[in-house]
Amino acid sequence: MPLSEISPAELEARLRLQRLPEVGPRRYYTLFSAFGSASSALCAPATAxxxxxxxxxxxxxxxxxQVRDGASAALRWLEGSSQHLLLHDQPDYPGLLGELSDAPPLLFVAGEPSILEKPQLAMVGSRRASRPGLDTTAAFSRCLAGAGFVITSGLALGVDGAAHHAALEAGGQTVGVLGTGLQKLYPQRHRALADAMIASGSAVVSEFPLDAGPLAGNFPRRNRIISGLSLGVLVVEASVASGSLITARLAAEQGREVYAIPGSIHHPGARGCHQLIREGATLVETVEHILEGLQGWRSMPLTTADLFTPSCHPLVQLLQAAPCTTEALVSASGWELPQLLAALTELELQGHVVLEGGRWFARAS
Structure with missing residues (x-):
């Protein structure tokens, strides 16, 4: 039922139920199923x-x-602009996420909740990613966002932050899934990034109470939401002990696609990706390897970057004449933005162009 059709008492009861100690999604659903509503569950005797x-x-x-005051604070929070609550029995609850047996009964959203129903691809990886790893993350994120996918990640340092930033730079949308409450964003270094996402029509979401702090056990738990919202998960760079592998394995269990970018056998940050590939993840060297498997979901042609050799590529020729912003290249080339971003991504991965200070440069061959 729409949120507006839920009585204030029932909405408060759901917020109270969420805050109870040791009541995760499965126990929440047990109570909800047994008593028919959160308000009835709260009124039931302890023996029941x-x-x-x-x-x-x-x-x-x-x-x-503490439980009552927390629920009241959440109701006040919902009065603010761009602040929403999605409930498991609402029509606008994300369909893919709703397939999970332990889907969050309540999902707080800051930003635009409708993008949670759009085709999403998760990008995850090391918090201490190498410079090439971050560059690869940005290149893939720009292209995938330009192709119409919402880029979903965990707003952590490293690969997550690079994926969110690049999606915004490409004019795309991105979703950040927190392991804390929305009022206790972690890491605080990404406060400005989260604000930019919310202001630009993207979203930051969390299943945790608004004031929930950064407890270690909550971060692996949020990973099932990252994969659950997405059609697939791309692991860019990760050690064998990385939480990104948890996300990838959850994705496989949920029936989502798992992609991994290989790296040097001498780089510890590549070993997690290599392990995933040995376990059956799709080895990814170019964006096309992802798009080919998701043709029904994307909005751009596959042949964009294969039309020209790098030496005579028209975009390289334009950049050899003068560095350009993405907007200037759209104007100069006459290409549509998704087509342009796909070509630039392939050229960047091949080392023929580079993005620096907001402008594209041709690299000397």
Whole structure:
């Protein structure tokens, strides 16, 4: 049912239920199914909760001031602009995410919630990615965003941040999934990035209460949302101990595509990707390897970057004459933006062009 059709009492009850200790999605759904609503669940006797196998601490916390005050604060937060709450039984709850047995019963959204229904590709990787790894992330993100995909990641340092930044630079949309509440964004170094995403029609989302801090156990838990929202997950650079491998394995369990970019056998940051490839992930060297498998979802031709050899490529020739911004290249070349971004990405990956300070330069061959 639409949020507007849910009674204030039921909405508050759902927010209270979410805040109870040791009540994750599965226990939430157990209560909801047993009693038919959150408000009925909160009014049920503690013996009924125990009969469902819930710990005593869950029932005991139902009427605590902390739980009540947290729910009231969330209701006030929802009065703000660009601040939304999606519920598991709403029509606008993301369809792919709703397929999960442990889908978040409540999902807080800052920004534009409708983009959660658009085709998404997740990009994840090391927080300490190498410079080439970050460059590769940016190149792939720009192209995929230009092709019409929403780029989804975890707003962490390293690969995540590079993917979000590049999607915005390409004029695309991006979703950041937090392991904290929206009012406790972590890392704070990405506060400006999150604000830019919200202001530009992208979104930052979290299943956690607004004031939930950065607890270590919550970050692996949020990874199922990153993969659950997406058609596939691309791992750019990761060690064998990286949380990105958790996201990739969750994606495989959820029936999503898993892609991995290989690297040097001497680089520790490539070993996680190599392991995924050995386990069956698709080896990715170019954006085409992703787009070919998702032709029904994308909006650009496959042959964009194969029309010309680099030495006579018209974009290289334009950049040899003078460095250009992306906007200037659109005007000078007459190409559509998605087609242009796809070609630039391939040329950048091949080392023929480079983006510096907002302008594209031709590299000497």
């Amino acid at each position: 909760w125990r009969a469902l196998g819930l710990p005593a601490v869950c029932a005991e916390a139902r009427r605590s001031p």
